[in-house]
Amino acid sequence: MDFNRFKQAVIAAAEKLGVKEYELYYSSSESTDVGTFKHEINEFSSSVDGGVCFRCLVDGKMGYASTEALNDAEAESVVARAVENARSLESDDKQFLVAGGQKYQTIEKKSYPLPDTVKLVKTALDVDAALYAADPMIIDGSQGGAGVSVGKIAIYNSNGLDLSYENSGSYFIAAAVVSQNGEMSDSYEFRLGSLDDADIAGAVKKSVDDAKAMLGADVAPTGAYPVVFAPRAMASLLSVYSSAFSSENAQKGLSRLAGKEGQKIASDIVTIVDDPFYKDSAMPRNFDAEGSPTYTKNVIEKGVLKTLLYNLKTANVAGVKTTGNASKGSYSSSVGIKPFTFYIAPGDVTEEQLIEKAGNGVYITSLGGLHAGANAVSGDFSLQSSGFMIENGKKTDKAVKSFTVAGNFYSLLGHITAISDTVEKPRSGGSTAFCSPAVLVEGLTVAGK
Amino acid sequence: MISREICARVLAKAVSTGADYAEIFAEYTVEHSISMIAKKVETIYDGIIAGAGIRVYKGLRSVMASTVDTSEAGLLRCAERAADALGQGSAEISVNLRERIFGDIHPIKVVPATVSNAEKIKILKDGYFAAMDFDPCIKQVSGSLLDIDHNILIASTDGIYAQDRQIRTRIAIQAVAEKNGETQTGFYGPGRRMGMEMFDEINAHDVGIKAAQQAAIMAGAGYCPAGVMPVAIGNGFGGVIFHEACGHSLEASSVAYGLSQFAGKLGQQIANPKVTAIDDGTIPNAWGSINIDDEGTPAQRKVLIENGILKTYMIDKFNGRRMGLESTGSSRRESYSYTPTSRMTNTFIAEGPDENDDIIASMEYGLFAKEMGGGSVNPATGEFNFAVNEGYIVRNGKICEPVRGASLVGKGSEVIMNIDMVGKNLDLGTGMCGASSGSIPTTVGEPLIRVSSITVGGR
Numbered sequence: 001m002d003f004n005r006f007k008q009a010v011i012a013a014a015e016k017l018g019v020k021e022y023e024l025y026y027s028s029s030e031s032t033d034v035g036t037f038k039h040e041i042n043e044f045s046s047s048v049d050g051g052v053c054f055r056c057l058v059d060g061k062m063g064y065a066s067t068e069a070l071n072d073a074e075a076e077s078v079v080a081r082a083v084e085n086a087r088s089l090e091s092d093d094k095q096f097l098v099a100g101g102q103k104y105q106t107i108e109k110k111s112y113p114l115p116d117t118v119k120l121v122k123t124a125l126d127v128d129a130a131l132y133a134a135d136p137m138i139i140d141g142s143q144g145g146a147g148v149s150v151g152k153i154a155i156y157n158s159n160g161l162d163l164s165y166e167n168s169g170s171y172f173i174a175a176a177v178v179s180q181n182g183e184m185s186d187s188y189e190f191r192l193g194s195l196d197d198a199d200i201a202g203a204v205k206k207s208v209d210d211a212k213a214m215l216g217a218d219v220a221p222t223g224a225y226p227v228v229f230a231p232r233a234m235a236s237l238l239s240v241y242s243s244a245f246s247s248e249n250a251q252k253g254l255s256r257l258a259g260k261e262g263q264k265i266a267s268d269i270v271t272i273v274d275d276p277f278y279k280d281s282a283m284p285r286n287f288d289a290e291g292s293p294t295y296t297k298n299v300i301e302k303g304v305l306k307t308l309l310y311n312l313k314t315a316n317v318a319g320v321k322t323t324g325n326a327s328k329g330s331y332s333s334s335v336g337i338k339p340f341t342f343y344i345a346p347g348d349v350t351e352e353q354l355i356e357k358a359g360n361g362v363y364i365t366s367l368g369g370l371h372a373g374a375n376a377v378s379g380d381f382s383l384q385s386s387g388f389m390i391e392n393g394k395k396t397d398k399a400v401k402s403f404t405v406a407g408n409f410y411s412l413l414g415h416i417t418a419i420s421d422t423v424e425k426p427r428s429g430g431s432t433a434f435c436s437p438a439v440l441v442e443g444l445t446v447a448g449k
Numbered sequence: 450m451i452s453r454e455i456c457a458r459v460l461a462k463a464v465s466t467g468a469d470y471a472e473i474f475a476e477y478t479v480e481h482s483i484s485m486i487a488k489k490v491e492t493i494y495d496g497i498i499a500g501a502g503i504r505v506y507k508g509l510r511s512v513m514a515s516t517v518d519t520s521e522a523g524l525l526r527c528a529e530r531a532a533d534a535l536g537q538g539s540a541e542i543s544v545n546l547r548e549r550i551f552g553d554i555h556p557i558k559v560v561p562a563t564v565s566n567a568e569k570i571k572i573l574k575d576g577y578f579a580a581m582d583f584d585p586c587i588k589q590v591s592g593s594l595l596d597i598d599h600n601i602l603i604a605s606t607d608g609i610y611a612q613d614r615q616i617r618t619r620i621a622i623q624a625v626a627e628k629n630g631e632t633q634t635g636f637y638g639p640g641r642r643m644g645m646e647m648f649d650e651i652n653a654h655d656v657g658i659k660a661a662q663q664a665a666i667m668a669g670a671g672y673c674p675a676g677v678m679p680v681a682i683g684n685g686f687g688g689v690i691f692h693e694a695c696g697h698s699l700e701a702s703s704v705a706y707g708l709s710q711f712a713g714k715l716g717q718q719i720a721n722p723k724v725t726a727i728d729d730g731t732i733p734n735a736w737g738s739i740n741i742d743d744e745g746t747p748a749q750r751k752v753l754i755e756n757g758i759l760k761t762y763m764i765d766k767f768n769g770r771r772m773g774l775e776s777t778g779s780s781r782r783e784s785y786s787y788t789p790t791s792r793m794t795n796t797f798i799a800e801g802p803d804e805n806d807d808i809i810a811s812m813e814y815g816l817f818a819k820e821m822g823g824g825s826v827n828p829a830t831g832e833f834n835f836a837v838n839e840g841y842i843v844r845n846g847k848i849c850e851p852v853r854g855a856s857l858v859g860k861g862s863e864v865i866m867n868i869d870m871v872g873k874n875l876d877l878g879t880g881m882c883g884a885s886s887g888s889i890p891t892t893v894g895e896p897l898i899r900v901s902s903i904t905v906g907g908r
Contacts, residue, residue: 037509037706040509040510041510042509042510042511043510043511043512043513043788044510044511044512044513044534044535045512045513045514045515045788046512046513046514046515046530046531046534047502047513047514047515047516047786048515048516048517048518048527049500049515049517049786050517051496051497051498051517053496063493064492064493064494064495065495065496066495066496066497067496067497067499068497068498068499068500068517069477069497069499069517069519070517074497081495082495084566085493085495085566087566088483088490088493088566088567088570089489089490089491089492089493090489090490090491091486091487091489091490091491092489117534139707140706140707141706141707141708141829177708177829184708184710184829184830185829185830186708186827186829186830219904222675222676222677252486252487252589252591253588253589253625254589254591254625256632332494332496333494334492334494368825368827368832368834369823369824369825369834369835369836369856371823371825372822372823372824372825372834372835372836372856373822373824373834373835373836373856373906375633375634375854377625377632377633377634378631378632378633378634378854379632380633380853380854381854382673382836382854382855382856382906382907382908383834383856383906384825384832384833384834384856384858384906386832401832402832402858402859402860402904403858403904403906404675404834404856404858404904404906405906406672406675406854406855406856406906406907406908407908408854444908445675445907445908446675447675447676447904447905447906447907447908448904449677449904
């Protein structure tokens with residue numbers, strides 16, 4: 001049964017059970033991915049998945065139920081289950097379904113032809129061949145990969161809302177593994193976009209160079225010194241702490257930014273933007289998970305917290321308007337809050353000048369264990385890091401790894417002393433993505449040897 | 450679920466372009482979860498996951514296709530997609546499916562779907578308010594009660610036609626404490642491969658107390674110092690050190706490709722002689738237990754490392770082909786839409802020769818990591834990290850003040866050699882492990898151990 005037929009069956013079931021206010025949220029995706037091992041396509045996967053989430057208001061409470069099995073029995077079951085679940089809820093927060101008939105901005109995304117299976121296979125094998133040709137240190141386990149996906153979202157509610165969205169994209173990946181004297185090192189490059197003009201040579205070179213650069217890396221010395229986060233490292237830190245900007249977390253005492261709107265929370269040079277239409281986004285969005293229109297806003301402007309991110313429920317609690325940041329982790333999740341493309345605005349120095357300003361310190365290219373070593377509530381983090389030493393204002397080729405950088409995100413915001421002038425492209429294929437320029441931070445602790 | 454006759458026709462279609470093996474994995478999963486925050490029941494998640502994944506192999510090549518359409522026509526289309534992707538060729542394999550019934554070593558007494566929301570909420574509130582009322586410094590608590598009824602069917606050209614019903618229940622409480630304008634969190638989330646009878650064994654109230662206690666202790670703690678020092682790691686979830694530093698590097702998904710610090714080391718000394726480590730999917734009703742793996746192979750108990758010597762890897766059928774080794778019942782996937790690979794089940798360090806008191810007494814200055822958080826590893830290089838959720842400084846053989854914000858980092862092959870004391874209070878901890886085949890329930894475990902030297906990421 002397709003979504004439209006299932007929708008009709010659910011509408012009939014809702015009427016039968018006397019449910020007046022409800023919403024159907026549908027999401028599906030089709031994807032194909034291929035990967036190589038030793039010059040052959042080793043793994044090929046093609047998946048079709050998706051499902052429907054039904055939610056409804058019963059005595060002011062919002063009950064949810066979802067299913068991937070689209071048939072008549074399930075159409076009745078989701079309605080009955082959602083009603084039963086609503087009756088067990090206790091939260092007094094007023095719940096809303098968005099009104100129909102709103103205006104949405106037009107998405108301007110350049111579309112490109114999607115690769116067929118033959119093209120995916122060829123791209124993966126080309127990357128594989130280029131990796132082996134790039135350097136004698138490359139070993140088996142180095143891999144080329146490519147993939148394509150098409151995703152659909154539709155929201156329909158009893159207020160007359162009927163929206164749909166389709167997005168597609170392709171990618172390739174170059175994963176280099178190098179070995180020297182029994183020591184292995186690896187790195188990968190993930191590139192989104194058309195495979196017709198894919199820069200395979202560039203991606204292969206970068207992954208091989210990055211892997212080689214970490215061979216023979218030492219453990220950084222313990223101490224407190226200036227830290228430069230490379231754009232990717234800063235973007236990953238931002239991804240963990242973006243939850244601090246959720247009004248839901250603030251209202252529930254899970255963010256220290258609660259009550260700080262309008263206050264200075266970061267250095268003057270820090271501006272953080274949330275942009276649903278970001279130029280390099282792989283998945284620009286003109287409506288959020290509740291169906292509200294989205295728009296671009298400065299979350300932090302010159303160090304001042306301008307706004308948290310809201311959905312309909314939290315905006316009502318705070319007495320403001322939604323910022324169009326309602327989000328669902330998957331189609332079946334309850335509505336939460338997430339940014340779109342969330343980035344630190346570029347500063348006015350080059351990366352070289354920024355490193356010069358650091359003087360003696362460490363340049364961090366990658367952070368590990370973010371799901372464990374960074375606490376989004378307290379702001380404390382202690383993260384596995386790797387990168388290069390900075391000496392006398394220059395980034396050296398002395399690679400360092402297996403050390404940690406520790407600090408607190410909330411105080412880090414106030415200790416950003418320089419931001420470079422170039423924002424790196426986001427690497428996520430989804431609607432939520434993080435990116436950043438290089439950032440210089442004072443006052444963090446490095447634990448190594 | 451899907452009949453043997455339909456499976457046989459779908460498998461025949463799947464091998465039609467030359468595959469030498471085909472497999473259907475179908476599932477119907479009911480997932481239910483009640484969440485509380487701000488003293489109220491806030492959301493109830495209620496979802497059904499249903500679909501099938503079809504895999505074909507030809508030599509060392511593998512193709513996986515998945516679908517939400519489990520009608521015969523839908524499965525045949527999915528099989529055709531897999532067959533087409535494998536390429537040109539033809540094959541006829543006589544598919545003779547025999548139903549295998551494996552003994553259920555994880556019996557369920559109370560199926561969660563038969564228990565009302567109201568009864569589940571009563572249990573959750575017991576834990577929730579135990580945390581909320583623990584101390585005035587507890588400012589917020591969130592809690593959830595999760596139950597999953599995961600029904601799987603596996604049919605393959607090996608002749609396997611097998612089903613399993615995996616029911617799991619978990620309660621998790623997170624407490625937030627505030628002291629002097631600083632916030633800290635505490636977490637405890639035990640789970641079992643059980644129905645609601647889990648609460649005969651686990652007292653929800655105690656779960657809440659444990660989470661709140663940790664938050665309250667950490668909120669008053671100073672930062673952990675940074676540097677290299679000896680670290681004693683507490684029993685139970687502390688076993689995450691083995692999971693990250695060693696376990697992932699023993700999975701065929703890395704070993705078969707040479708991307709493991711322990712590839713080619715069978716029979717060699719890779720760990721301290723005091724270390725014996727086991728992966729055991731057969732522990733009755735443990736969180737990570739299975740009757741059969743996701744390729745239909747029965748669960749096994751495997752000694753991975755015995756007195757420091759590497760005895761076996763964890764292997765699935767596909768990667769086993771490349772390694773020339775049999776499956777060890779280690780193939781796992783989050784759901785039908787993931788390609789399965791070798792993963793851990795219940796993995797732990799066995800009890801050792803040392804007395805727990807002697808371990809702490811042996812440390813002049815170091816860290817006692819009583820409760821650990823999650824971590825991650827790069828299996829190729831062995832570089833790992835994991836977080837300390839509750840730590841204490843040890844001075845002159847005595848446990849002293851609590852410290853917060855620490856993580857431990859190092860290289861697996863070195864740290865596993867540095868586990869130089871192993872105590873006697875083995876316990877298991879509940880976790881979710883994320884890797885290429887998705888997020889799956891795994892148990893970690895160990896008795897109290899000492900790592901003679903490791904980098905502590907404090908400040």
